[in-house]
Amino acid sequence: MLKNIEQDLITALQPIRQMTLAICVNHFFETGIYRKLEKEATDAASMAKSLNLEQNRLVGFLNYLQNENLVAKDGDLYSVTAQAQQLATYSAWYTMLVGGYTQTFVQIGDCLKGEGKWATRDVGKVGIGSCGISHYDAIPLTKRLMGHMDAPPKNLLDLGCGNAMYLVEFCKTMPGLTAYGVEPSKDACVSAEKIIDQEGLSNRVKVINKNVRDFINSDHRWEPDVMVLGFILHEILGQEDEAGLIDFLKTVTNRYPKMNLIVIEVDNQINNPTIMEHGLSKAYYNPYYLIHEFTEQQLTTDQWWRELFAKCELDIVHQDYPDNEVDSTRLEIGYLLKRRA
Ligand SMILES: C[S@@+](CC[C@H](N)C(=O)[O-])C[C@H]1O[C@@H](n2cnc3c(N)ncnc32)[C@H](O)[C@@H]1O
Structure with missing residues (x-):
């Protein structure tokens, strides 16, 4: 039987x-x-x-x-x-992890075989989904970090702005603010233009379809007093390695020495069994860490970021985390930075 x-x-x-x-x-x-x-x-x-x-x-x-x-x-x-x-x-989590990364999960077997091959992803959907997630965690966190600046922001620059959700949300609540976003994905830029138009913010928010490097080296005259780098430095680290990232941060801060920098990153704790037992770690961070191993991005730790900022002569003015009601893991970190006087 x-x-x-x-x-x-x-x-x-x-x-x-x-x-x-x-x-x-x-x-x-x-x-x-x-x-x-x-x-x-x-x-x-x-x-x-x-x-x-x-x-x-x-x-x-x-x-x-x-x-x-x-x-x-x-x-x-x-x-x-x-x-x-x-x-x-919670559809934004689906946009990012499923719309943006399903093809990555499928390619893991091939990539495990080595030869330095990176898996692909849908960068436009990653940017759009990430902004939707940020609405709940990183945007409120960024607002809190802005509260520690010497003066309220007037000119905001968002590098790797996805569909410009940050810019729109900030401009809606801060009447005096003007904003620029830089984003290399054409799809995310098209989505950004639509949102900016729908919100009637075309006179205050502009999106430029460029890579951050091309933008920083271009001949624009607009002077930001705060720059947001939401989940973008680990992208640059993957694309350019540590020396490239240091050069990027130094180039930016030489160009705008008085500017405030807000960096949002995820602390890589995939090896920490206590943290990885958390419900949100199992549901979100474990797949999130996994996709970064196989795409051209490099996550690292809080300690590593602190040391990198020191190497770039950036002081941490304030460090904070998303609201506990949304994410109590403390894996997502926001830093408010200023170039050492
Ligand atoms: C994880 S998403 C973050 C989106 C948004 N900043 C947020 O906080 O939710 C990373 C974004 O960085 C963009 N990106 C990647 N490499 C870039 C580069 N070299 N220059 C500018 N943007 C880049 C991607 O297209 C994507 O929209």
């Missing part, structure tokens, strides 16, 4: 269920199906027509979501469930 393995099999297949679910939840958001159904219950034919989707496949997709309790059906009409609404609050 065959051993009864059914219960074991169900348990063993849960990662496959979760993988499918994560990817489909991201499609649910990205295709516009979620937004449409959230507004009003809709039948498949009208949804397919208005979103330009193939109706038969749409019905199959909705059936799948219904079985996962994300969509409900009443007669011909589909609507979103409370569970789907709860996920939608």
Whole structure:
């Protein structure tokens, strides 16, 4: 007689269920199906027509979501469930980790074989998703760090600005502020222009589609009093190594010696079993650390950043973390820096 393995099999297949679910939840958001159904219950034919989707496949997709309790059906009409609404609050995490990095996860096997090959990612989605996450953690943290500056900011420069969410959020709450963002991803810039326009901020926020190096070496006359580097220095570290990063920070601070710098980075604690037991470490930081091993970026530790800032003659004016209600791991760190007098 065959051993009864059914219960074991169900348990063993849960990662496959979760993988499918994560990817489909991201499609649910990205295709516009979620937004449409959230507004009003809709039948498949009208949804397919208005979103330009193939109706038969749409019905199959909705059936799948219904079985996962994300969509409900009443007669011909589909609507979103409370569970789907709860996920939608956190859709930015899906944009970054699923939209931006699914291709990275798939390439890990090949990259493990070496030869220095980097996995690819969708940089535009990474930038857009990261900004959406920052709305909850890094943007409030940046605002608190700004409170430790000698005077409120007037001219803000955001390097690696993604879809310019930082700039828009700051300009909305700080009436005197003007802002520039620099971002190499064309997709993120297009998304930024849309958001800036929707918010009626085109006269105060400008986005430049460039690499930070090209921007810093370009002939612009605008003088920022604060520069935000949100999750960007570890990108430059991966692209240019430590000497390149030091040169970058020195170039920037030579050009604007009085400027405040706000750096947001993630402390690499993947080897710390106590911290990695935290629920948010398991759900977010463990995959987050993993993707950085395989893409051209280099995460490092709080201690390493402190030493690097010292080498660049940057003093830490203040150090802070996201609100505990959002992230109590203390793995994300914000530094307010100023060039040594
Ligand atoms: C993790 S996202 C951070 C987005 C946003 N700053 C935030 O805090 O959420 C990193 C961003 O840096 C951008 N980036 C990467 N290398 C860059 C470079 N050399 N110059 C400018 N931006 C860069 C990426 O395109 C991406 O939008």
